[in-house]
Amino acid sequence: MIQLVETLISGLTLGSIYALIALGYTMVYGIAKMLNFAHGDIIMIGAYAVIVSVATLRLPAVVAILISVAVCTLLGVTIEFLAYRPLRQSPPLTVLITAIGVSYLLQNVALLIFGSEQKSTPRMFQIPDLKLGAVTISGVALLTLGVTAVIMIALTLFINKTRMGKAMRAVSEDKEAAELMGISVNKTITVTFAIGSALAAVASIFFGATYVYIKPTTGSMPGIKAFTAAVFGGIGSVPGAMLGGILLGVLEQLSKTYISTLWSDAIVFGVLVLVLVVKPSGLLGKTVREKV
């Protein structure tokens, strides 16, 4: 029983990180209708930004976090501007291949700067563990869960209640009609990349705090899993990315604890395939109705 509760909590924590990354994939897909495969590598850059700030520049943790968020946001917006914007009218395959190219570029730039050996993330949070009876919850897990919950609520309110959020929904539905309303599609896409990349930075901080070791290819696996989570939840759907990320994390930890560490990824992806066979649009995905 204690093991189950602890597994669920670590699953929720891991799932929160996936969800934060998945939000970036799903929002960009919803608005720019492209899969940004460089998104996972933003996490890696964010993690290195923390390491450099704390270990090399000796900055306090809070400043390091802000720097990491700023670096990722700027990087996301710059990538969009330089690599994707010129391809706005190009076929989706061209954009997809460009995104994969950007992903390799980021990995290799990191390799060039930081080398191939892994670096350890400095300990930034001194939060005592929480003991509830026999169950121990780590401080980092609590922080991850708390911050993710706040971010998700804030993002939901932003998308549903603010002028910019509504404009984003309008653009995701019909770009031309949105432009006729006076909404700049380019500006909206920039804001989307900024938000997605900032969330990736937050994810990278928790990822670093939980998994400690960072190398240039670190972003790939959480990136792929978060992308999977976004598809699982229904790509383009914000609540879907949240749900998909959390379910994926919980599934992964459950299979690691009760079945096999080795097989956990296979089991997770297996469940995913099953879900998509039954519901191809994902858990909360909208079935696209073709207008006649």
Added chain:
Amino acid sequence: MLKVENINVYYGKIHALKDISLEVNDGEIVALIGANGAGKSTTLKTISGMMRTRTGSITFMDQNITHTESYKLISHGLAHVPEGRRCFLQMTVQENLEMGAYTNQKYTKEGLEKVYAQFPRLQHRRNQIAGTLSGGEQQMLAMGRALMSQPKLLMLDEPSMGLAPILVQQIFDIIKTLHASGTTILLVEQNAEMALRIANRAYVLETGHVAMSGSAADLAQDDRVRRAYLGA
């Protein structure tokens, strides 16, 4: 108010608009009529910057808008209700209207009141998702949304398309009301009979060029127009 001079628009190699010129004066209803594929919608899309012309110029309220980006035009006072309504189907009726006032925020509250007064059915359904509205209601929503920007010129593309005759009549009554309250209108219609009945002037488009133009009353009497478009 609006002056289009010698525009030439291409879809790839297809020459869709050939030297089209037209003019809309303050306070008029001007109709563009013609068969499917004659270039009516393309003309509106070019005016609102969704398509680009290779030559010629478009002037609106004494400003050259030939190369102005689409999203900037609404703040010039030019609103375009596109073909097929293009409401945001997953947003509520009220959110759709709010998007119409995106560049004209201060007007949102007053605008909503006015639009709801004009279209009481939209008020009943204001919290409903636009995708659940009927075709006629969606047309009203698309028009209401465009009015939220307080346009000087309202361009309507096939507002009667796919609607039952009684609704067509309603939509045309609304257009008349809007015109009476001071909005200038450029109307694209396949329903030439209805369009010529409410318009001051009209242009007849045929395969991408202006075949005839003149006062709506004269065109309605013209033999060629009667045979080709009015089924006489």
